[in-house]
Each structure stands twice: as C-alpha cells, then as structure tokens.
Amino acid sequence: MAEQNNPVLIIGAGPAGLTASYELAKRGVSSIVLEKDSVVGGIARTAQYKGYRFDIGGHRFFTKVERVKQMWQEILDEDFLKRPRLSHIYYKKKFFQYPIKPMDVLRKLGFWESALAGVSYSRAKIFPRRQEESFEDYIVNHFGLRLYNTFFKSYTEKVWGLPCTQIKAEWAAQRIKGLSLTSLIKTAFLGNRGNEIKSLIEQFHYPRFGPGMMWEKVREKIEASGLARVIFNTQPVKINHENGQVRSVVIRRNDGQEEEIVVSALISSMPLTELFPLFNPALSECARSAASILHYRDFLTIALIVNRPHLFDDNWIYIHEPNVEVGRIQNYKNWSPEMLADQSKSCLGLEYFCFKSDPLWTRPDAELLAQGAAEVEAIGLANKADIEDGTVIRMEKTYPVYDDAYEAAMPVIRQELAGFKNFYTVGRNGMHRYNNQDHAMYTAMLAVENLLDNAGHDLWSVNVERVYHEEQKVSR
Template sequence: MHCPYPNGNQMKDPIVILGGGPCGLSCAWELAAQGWDVVVLEREPRPGGLCATNTFGEYRFDLGGHRFLSQNQELTSRILDLMGADMLVSERKSVVMHSGKRFAYPLSAPDLVENLGLGLNLKALLGYAGELIRRRISPRDESHFEGWVTARFGRPLYDRFFGPYTEKLWGIPPTQISSDWAAQRISLLNLGDAALRLIGLRRSPIRTYARRYYYPRLGMGQLFDRMASRMCREGGIIHLGADVTGLDVVGNRVKAVRYHVDGQEYLLPCSWVFSTISLPALARYIAPQSTNGVETAIGNLRSRALRFLNIPLDIPDFSENTWMYIAEPQYKMSRIQEPKRRSSEMVPQGKTSIMLEIPCSVGDKIWEADGNTLFQEMSLELRSLGYNIDSVALDHHSVWVEHGYPIYHLGYQHDRDTLLAEVAKMENVLTGGRQGIFRYIFLDTAMEMGIEAAHQIMQGSRNLKHIQSIRTEKALLEIDALTAT
C-alpha cells in the first residue's frame, strides 16, 4: 500500500511512525484526522503488525488469538463506527488438554475436582496444606513464577499444569521468569480460594476472562487494513516493506529516519518520531556507542519467537473450541486454534482450518525446520492428542514471528527502565506498544497508547511515563472489559 502525498504537497519534516501495527496505526490515524503530516514505516508487506491476517487461497489466518474488547468506551465506539457491519460479536470457548482430558480455561475449581479424580485432588490439597505450613516457617521466594504459583497452588498442581507449559512457552526455567507474568494471567487467587468457592463459602466475583468479544468478519487484519486506508484518505502516508535501519541524531533530537525499501536506502526528515519497534532496537539506533549498562540491557531484553503452522482442512469442523492449550511438555505446539470459531468467513463454506502455535527461538530447529518435516511432526502430535488429519489436510503454510512475547526474565524491569531512560533523552521521541515498551498488552491497550502519543505530539509535550502506565493496574488482563459477561 502506498498513499500519495495529499494535494501534491511534499511534506517537510513530518511525524514519522516506526511500525504499522495497532499502536503505530492508531497514532497515525489520530494525527491524520487532525490534519497533521504523518508517515508510517512498516517492515511487512501489509499493515497490522502482530494483528495482520494472512490469506492462503480462500483461507485466512491471524497471527495468534486476537480479539477486540476494551474498557474504553470512546475507543470502542470509534472502532465500531470504522468497521460497521463487518464487526462481529463472537464468543470464545477454550480448554486445556492434559493427559487425555479437557480442562476448562481459565481453570475452575469444579472442573479441576471433576477431572483430576479423588487421588490427585487429595494430593493437590495436601500439597497446598504443606505450602500453608511452609509459609509460616520458611516462605518461598515469590519473585519468580515457580515460587509465586507453588505458594498459592501447591507443588502438585504446579508440576502438573503451570510449570511444564510455562517452560515450553518461554523456553527458560520458570525460576528465571518474573512473577509479574503469573499475577497477570492466573484467574484463581489460590487453591484455598478455589476450595471455598467449591463448597459455597465464598461468593465474591471471581477474576475471569471475557468470553464475548468483537472480531472483524475477515480476520483481525481487516480492522487495520481499514484503519490504514482511512488514515491515508485523511492525508497520511504508509510505506510497506520499509525496514528501518537507523536514526540521524543531532544533540538530543532525531532529525531523520533511515530505511530500506527493496534494497534502496532512503532518508526521511522528521519533526517527531513515535516508535513501536522493539525497545532494544530503538535504543541501539539512538545510541550506537552506548554504555556498558545500556549494552547489557539491550542483550537481556529478549522476545519469544513463534512459528505458526496453518493447515486448511477438508472437513466442516475440527472441534467446538476457539483454541486448545496443549500443556504437556512432550508436545512442541502450545496452542491449537480454529479460525472459523471467530468468523465463519475465515474459511470456505463446508471447510475449516487449524492454526498450530509453536514457541521457538530465532534460528533454532523449529524456526529453521523444513515445512514438510514440521508438518509431519505436528501431524503425529495431533494424532497423539486424538486428531488424525492425514486424509483431510489440504495444504500447510508457515508464518514466522520474531517478536512474539516479551520474556519477563528476573530483573527485566531494571533492563527495561534502563532503555526507556535512553529514549527519554531524546526531546522528540516517544515509544509505545508491546515491543516499544517491552510489556505484554492486548491490542486495545496498544491502540490507547498510540492515541495518547498522538495527543502529546499535537500538544508539543512529552510524558513517556504516562504512555507506559496505560492499563498497568494490578488486575487480571481482560477482567473488566465492556464485552465481558
């Protein structure tokens, strides 16, 4: 997509946005709507970033399990107005597959009791009782994921559910992962809370995930295709296939952005820069000759990569679930998703498809594996789980994501703050989004960050900490979303 300069006006020193995902496009949309000159540089051939939708023939696949829901009524109204009849209301159903059984997700007390059986339930309760005693004698270190979860649920449940899946997802031991991740993602307060609810002695509302959500008819990427088109109609510009390679820094200001398109380098003067690319990359561009502390932080902040194996199927349905978590460590895949559960138009009539999410690291065996080899291996895993697709798989396609999830290693806050301090030295640079502030956020929060950045630029003021603090309340992600039921 290339949008010509409005009215032939060759803009001088526009606002340049690095990255055309939810955060960057929301910033550009807001600026363009107010008449500001803005240019978006997006490395991929389509807008949307991690929320793009890839099309293979008549089948559409997102990059993960995206959905739109927000506490922000104004943002929700704007998105619904933008999408019109193309925005659907969907309902998700998720399960955790473990040892041949399906557990409701998020984990619930009645479901655990029913599926674990008498022996394992007694073992779990004894493990939790042991933790209560230990807490009085020698409390665990709860700064890391393992300690936080074990202290609240006991060793048996940690070893069965939480630990193996977490290590598979992140690729490092849970003792090296900050407990921040657990606090955001686990709905039950502890096993004691679950037991009290089970016998009816506690009835206060449980923290949970929203089941109903908004979803575009043709995949999440449709939302950002439309946002990019609207932004262009209002005078903005987006360059796709534009790979940012550096920043020209003079004093405490960025004067221009360097980028490549089809092997040719361009220099784009700028008045402001709003970055949504990875925080370590931005810090490197700002300070190529950085101090040892900055170099250490750049090396420490890493993201977990993902490889998606997309498989069209010659059957009408694969399962009744939107997605299924594969908890056991012997399986390389971490999640199975069926796109038609969000919108029937993700597949041709009478067909379905699945998307296998496989955590990996850039350059490892999974990342580099031949597509046919990986397909055969995943087919065997599916067969072991009770799904034989050998006779119904029509094709397979891989999509790679380098920066999937920020890895919350122990001490990540210090490393993140070190790099954000480098960004703060630049008078005309802001950063936001999942990669830009190295924080796990959903797309509505990323959009709010982009809109806030636009407002700060239009006002000629900077408040980086305000952008970074959007939706940082100590609450389970999604709990209070407007579409929750």
C-alpha cells in the first residue's frame, strides 16, 4: 500500500464502504468515508417518517459467509432479532404460499392448469431451447413455458423493466428470488428428488430498528475508534493517479467547497458509470465508454400508514398480478414491531421498480399515495378509508442491470481496474453486480486484505456460484 501514513479513502457509506472502514480500523488503519447523502446505509438504510421506520425494500440479513455473520452479530448483539418468515405470491386474485406447498398450488391453480404445467415441463425437457442465452430461455428450459408464464414472467419484468428475452440467463442462474419459486414449484409437481434442496428461509435476522440500525452502529464504532470519519454530503470530483497508483482525490462538499486528500489507497462503492469519468489522467477511451453504457433500475417505495393494528401475517407479498404496478408489498410490523411509532397502526411499504425516465418517477407524491392506496385495496390487503397517511421515497440505481451492454462492458472495465495496485471497487454498484449486503460486505473485506496483506483475492469471484442463496444442497 502506498504512503502508509495517509488514509484510505472510501467512497460510499453503504454496507460495503462501512465494512471496509470497519475492517481497516480493526487493523489500526485510518480511513475517510465519503458519502454523498446525509445518512449511512445506502440502499440498506432505514428511512423514517413521523416515527415510522421502513426499508428501501425489505432487508433480510441472511448469509452463508461466516465472517459476515460474525460481524453482524458483533455489531448488534441482542438487537439482531431472529424473525419468522411468511410470504405469499399474489397472482390471478389468489395468494399462493411461498415457499410453494404442493397441495396449495394444486388447489389454487386447479388440477387442469397443474397438469398442463407438467406437460409443458416435459416438453421443455424433451425439446429444450438450444441457446440458453436469455432469462426466458433459462427458465423455460428448466421449468417449462407454463410455469414460466404463471409464476415468473410478470414479476421479473416488473423488477427489470425489460422483456425476459432481453435479460441475461446469467442472472437467472446466479441469483433470483423466482428461481427458488420455480424449484419449489418443480418440487411441487415432480417431487423433491430425495430432499436434496433444503429451504433455509423459515427465519431470518433483522435489526430491531431496521437495517439502518446496523449501519448507524458501524459508523458509531468506526468513529469511536478515532481511525475513521464519515464525511456526509460530499462526493469525489477528481481522482489523481500515476503508475497504477491512486495518489489523491479531490472532494467537493454540497456547499461547493473543495479539498484534495492525499490517500494511501482508494476503495469505491459508487456506480462505475459515475466513477470512471473522474480519473485524471483519463482512463482509456474504451473503458470510459464501457462504463457509460451500463444500465440501472431505479426504485420507489410508497409507505402507507394504515389505521389497523393487524392487516395480514406476511412479512411481504410478491405481486405477480400484471394489473397493478406494485411489485412487492412489505408489512413492516411483521419485520419488527419496533419499526412502528404506534402499535395501533400498521405500515405497508409498496415497492415499485422503475426507471427514472418513467412517468411514475416524477408523478407527484399525492398521486402516488392515491395510487398505492387504490392498489392495496384492489388486492384486498387494506381499505382505502383506513389509510391515514404516507410518504414516498425514491432511490436511484438500486439494481445493476444484466443486459447485453453489461455483458460487453464488464470485461473491459475489469481489465482497466486490474491496472491499479491500490484501488478496488466493491459492493453492488461498485462492481455492477447483484450483490446483497453480505456479498457487498465480503468484497470490501477482501479488498482490505488485498491492500494490507497483498492477499491477491479475486473480488470478482464473490457471488458467482450458480446456486440460489436461500437454498442449500444438503450433502448426503
């Protein structure tokens, strides 16, 4: 690591950035965390409205990475709650249990539809699509066209805003929530092949006051160590480098004030599209243009406060129904009752996946609240008359999109980054990878080891296994 006495500069106070700072502090190394917003946690923050707390989506703490598990427990201790999980899929005016239960599916889909799904699966096995390039190809080949159309297509297209024919098969293979659904549906129809797949999704961990609590505690701990500080409302504007070493970073606060910080190393969790133009001298033309073509999906949460102590038992419900725009509905009281200021009420979080260019993004909050109320009533989860208040939170770049542009761009981007000795990109948007908190954190842990121990970890090998995180192959 160059210039040991200078701090490591970390861009982003989300899970990845704060984990990097935490690991550095443990090793006695100083760091500065730059955060463009005024809160920590990034996409895993907890928003607040009149004392009600809610996630940007719902953030379960689940991991197979032991180090991450230990860190979570170390940070929150008894505030790291173990919660029961219950969720359903809403489709064609029916609530299917999720994880799928065979009899429930049979009963709700009906014998005829279930039989057709079985035939369609058999057809896919006998006549598979030869090129398994798209999400659709992958799912149809593995589960048949009928199950794909019933349980996959509409929700996936809501999430990504793309036809399933344009989403890379890699995403389906690497990590999707629906993949679990299909494997369970497959189990429902074809048997569980000797209980090979063990579901781990009956319980999950959750901080008493939501995921933001985890990241606020990490910030407290790193600052208390005297080795780190988080600078809010500040962004990097220029990254000076020579001979494969980042030397200094010019930062700009929201009030326009600029400062140059000489650094020993740089760790970035900000989106690659925004990062690559900051380099001085400029990165190669092909790397800059590769980063510029990456796409992101944005996200909007409508939080509704409902004047009812109890609405339904689920933590969340997937809304596959194409007639409403909402993609998923969270019931925060069932995540942790302490998310609510008043126990005589409930608080729902309606998730809308969109692009900033969609009319939904700029629709006035009052209209969005009315839309949210109408949609929950249409689904039958709450009466409009009981909805007494609400708020809207918009979050940009929540999902790095795996499309053709991504496939072409990533090798070029990775090659450019490989030319640096004291600079790593980590996390979700930092690596343009569909990383959950655990993998975002793990990449940060490995980056720190590369910097301090010259460990030579390949950060790109994190989260590439072709299994679904919520399932575990039971060794027999």
